[in-house]
Amino acid sequence: MLDPEEGLAVSTDGDSAPFALPGVFLQRDFISEQEELELVELMDRDVWTPSQSGRRKQDFGPKVNFKKRRVRVGGFSGLPAASRRLVERMHRELGLKDFQPVEQCNLDYSPDRGAHIDPHLDDSWLWGERLVTVNLLSDTTLTLTLLGQGLQVAVPLPRRSLLVLSGPARHTWKHGIQRAHIGQRRVCSTFRELSAQFLPGGESEEQGAELLRTALTFTGAPL
Structure with a gap:
């Protein structure tokens, strides 16, 4: 179990002594109950698309072929309008002033569908150092699995909290949500x-600038 506020972790099997696990930041009560309800209501006005492992999704981002390393704006029209205030709050309150999101993925988990997500690492060719997630409607647990060793750590994610993964937690620990940790929607x-690579000075900076301009119009609809 990991307490992100303390920065120490123990394995889920309880066999190891507490150890440092840098790169996990948790902000409890990042949004209010009223904001949570408003956000989910707005999401539910749009279409949820079936995804893998019982999940449903809404994508706000560029078209990407990770295997061929190609990206284009395609039908991407920006992040959704309701996310503007969330991003502004990240900048103002959490020391994430330089965090400029270019993609947002909404996921819907239900125990009735056996929804979960297998341990994985997010792409690092297109996506940068920090992954920022806002957790809505119910408490859950994020499971981190150390590459090549199978060591697992459980990270409690309270309802309405914000989680940031970076550094080792981003690159050397896979993250996932087990089916057993989805008790309600x-x-x-x-x-x-x-x-x-897509920021100023990188070889794809012009394309990155176009993607970022589009993202931060906050006029997007799910693809």
Whole structure:
């Protein structure tokens, strides 16, 4: 179990002594109950698309072929309008002033569908250092699994909290949500920033600038 406020973790099997696990930041009560209800109501006005492992999703981001390393704006029209105040609050209150999200993925988990997400690492060719997730409607647990070792750590995610993964927690620990940790409907919004290749000075900076301009219009509809 990991307490992100203390920065120490123990494995889920309880066999190891507490150890440091940098790169996990949790902000409890990032949004209010009223804001939570408003956000989910707005999401439910749009279409949820069936996804893998019992999830449903809404994508606000560019069209990407990760295998061929190609990205284009396509039908991407920006992040949704309701996310503007969330991003502004991240900048103002959480020391994330330089966090400029270019993609938002909303996921809908239901125990009736056996919804979960297998342990995985997010792409690091297009997506940058920080993964930021807002957890809505119910408490859950994020499971971190150390690459090559199978060591697991459980990170409690309270309802209405914000989680940031970076550094080792982003690159050397896979993250996932087990089916057993979805007891009722859970919705989350994950925001991703661009990698250095798409930022000023990178070889794809012009394309990155176009993607960022589009994202931050906050006029998007799900693809």
